[in-house]
Amino acid sequence: MSALWGIPFAGILLSIALCPLLAPVFWHHHFGKVAAAWSLAFLLPFAALYGTDRASASLVHALVAEYIPFIILLTALFTVAGGIFVRGNLHGSPGLNTALLAIGAVLASFMGTTGASMLMIRPLIRANDNRARSAHIVVFFIFIVSNAGGSLTPLGDPPLFLGFLKGVDFFWTVRHLFAQTLFLVGALLVIFFVLDRWHYQREGVLPVDPTPDTRRLGFDGAINFWLLGVVVALVLMSGLWKPGIVFEIGGTPLTLPGLLRDAGLIVVTLVSLRATPASVHADNQFSWGPMAEVAKLFAGIFLTIIPVIAMLRAGTGGAFGAVVSAVTRPDGQPDPAMYFWASGVLSSFLDNAPTYLVFFNTAGGDAHLLMTDMAATLAAISAGSVFMGANSYIGNAPNMMVKAIAEQRGVRMPSFFGYMAWAGAVLIPLFIVMTFIWFR
Template identity: 75%
Template sequence: MTPTTSRQAGLAAILALGLMPGLAQAAELDGSQLSVWWGVPFAGVLLSIALVPLLAPAFWHHHFGKVSAAWALAFLVPFAVVMGPGVAGASVVHALLAEYVPFIILLTALFTVAGGIFVRGNLHGSPALNTGLLAVGAVLASFMGTTGASMLLIRPLIRANDNRRHQVHVVVFFIFIVSNAGGALTPLGDPPLFLGFLKGVDFFWTMSHLWGQALFLIGTLLVLFYAIDWWYYHRREEIRPLDPTPDTARVGFDGGVNFVLLGAVVALVLMSGLWKSTVEFDIAGTEVGLPGLLRDLGLIAVTLVSLKLTPARVHENNQFSWGPMQEVAKLFAAIFLTIVPVIAMLKAGVEGPFGAVVRAVTNADGSPNPAMYFWATGALSSFLDNAPTYLVFFNTAGGDPQMLMTTLAPVLVAISAGAVFMGANTYIGNAPNLMVKAIAEDRGIRMPSFFGYMLWSVGILVPLFALMTWIWFV
């Protein structure tokens, strides 16, 4: 353990000890009594994620954990002083046990399992093969997560096209389809949907309500990609005379045991959603159900088994490292803590500090406006990460999963679609976007700048989102 890590751990322990007394007497946080200034640390975390990597990439690379910890403490210390250790402690425990820990455990399991599968051999990137790989990735994304599917397929896709001069469009459409839109059908697919699942949304609800929108968007993108890739592929100067990747190995998979473990991940998540148990454990006011507890323990076991059984050469070939997962874990720890007062204020509705936000997505008669929810969720997901944005608007719509799945189903569809699909609008909208960009650049592909990428997304995705609004949300 480094000195910095020791200091952080010691500070966390001191804070935990200070918050423990009085947890049982903590009252539920009343958002209508909070000032909008309590949302500043949350906004600070998100703006740091959006801007610091662009303005000071070296600083961010070395200090993103410290930046996250600073914002978390900027919220937690004043909150404990003003609200009392009981309310602050109960809020922190709920944020960690009910949302953050299950979220990180699932993401770690998918990241580890996907990192243990290596696609060997050299494919040859024709328009048909590339389109087929993107279609396969879109399907896989809903069952092994956008992060898992992206990490599994981006390297073989780049190898398949490394003898072509024009590769940027392949990676851009990969981000559109595999890293975002493909994750729309199950809670395994994208972090926002898993958070909804933790909040009580049925596992198969998204599949039964978003399949039309997902099929339209993915299908249209695949057709557009094939046309663009065909045009590039048939230019005379497209194919380089020498393929950098020799055909020395037969196409196949190494680390096949991880496919079995992927099935175990799906089974564990399904079990936790379908099994209703009356056994619950009350931890400082947060109820932890037996199915969720067994799911998380099972996912930890899957992660450890994958690390044990995956040959070292597979991880080496995949360039597997814990860096991306560590970044996600540290950043989201700050996000899930600082979002506590924001959610409480949104739950207060029009009477709360964020009444203007609630009114903006509400019709004059008081009913929610699905089109506004779609664009408001999507716009913030484009720049502020889609997982916390989903939570914000989920709670703006009332936060009652039963009501949102039935009477307000069009609103939950709009929130889900906006969070998942529009995460592709920028590099920072969804975690896999930046991972894919980094891998592509490491392999010599000159990816567009932040705003250069947005020229692609605004030109291709935004018109499709406008058409989807007219078809489904008006």
């Protein structure tokens, strides 16, 4: 396929980046229509040139095999985490904020970056609701909790879960990425503490919260912790149980464990909505706005990304052959540094799960060989896919959800390019250091 087929994907990315700046009112009311328009800009010409059968098969595969399970999992985590309210009058000092980010980083590898983000972002914003400047707090939250923290287990981030399904041991990532994760998260926490303390001291005496929460620190909606455990169990079941029973919809195979997982997640969502007291949702200011924004925009992304992933999978003979060739040294051996940056840069703008899979297969696709003789290469692919998802708002789904929740709470978040400037100033230098230490 020609690289021109990537224009609709580039178009939706530029729309997400520029429309909120140039036409904020239009974007707020019509972003779903814009996403649909770019989707049709790919699907209609594709159907005209390659036939409706191939177009419908690609559409069904993208929706049934990828988008719908993705949205069901996000919705379950969004609902369950939104049903947990951290009560008590937290004061957003630099020390407390750093501690909350550290706790979120630990939780991310056990309940996923989405689950940890949805659980921790609301109390963090509420703790800082009387700070003059809080956007930097949310930016570092995305860096640490929504991305870097999810690098130690397959539960943490979708790319690692795909590796788990391909045969990578459950504890392989914690053994081979622990040092890199500790360095990145530790460095980000230190940078954040210094920056937040500087802002905190410059703000001087903060206004007193007019409506302090005098209740003892604790949790409301505790049943949702049990439901989070059910979500984790369902995800693990779909990866470990392999009965070999497969159903087919429009040419797309669907496994029995995957269907049971999605059905179970829908039940978990409904139980959470039913069992969570209305007062908890009111305290959390829970609404479906952030979830609706992510669902509509990522529907367009999942559809327009179809030709981009196809061109990557075409290898050296495809439109992105230069990218695939760049990860191999002249002697034919894989170059971990290039795998780290190639998988990372693409994961910054493409869905990081299929990007991981492309480079996993480019490196040979043999899980046993990659875990042993080519461990450095697999570590580079894993680290690039997870860590560099923080480089843009669309690099990982929780990024956009956290941004939407923060803006709903009145935080003036950076624009698309403004956020990337933060990533360029803070993350890229750390990634360069990591390259020289671990991926040479």
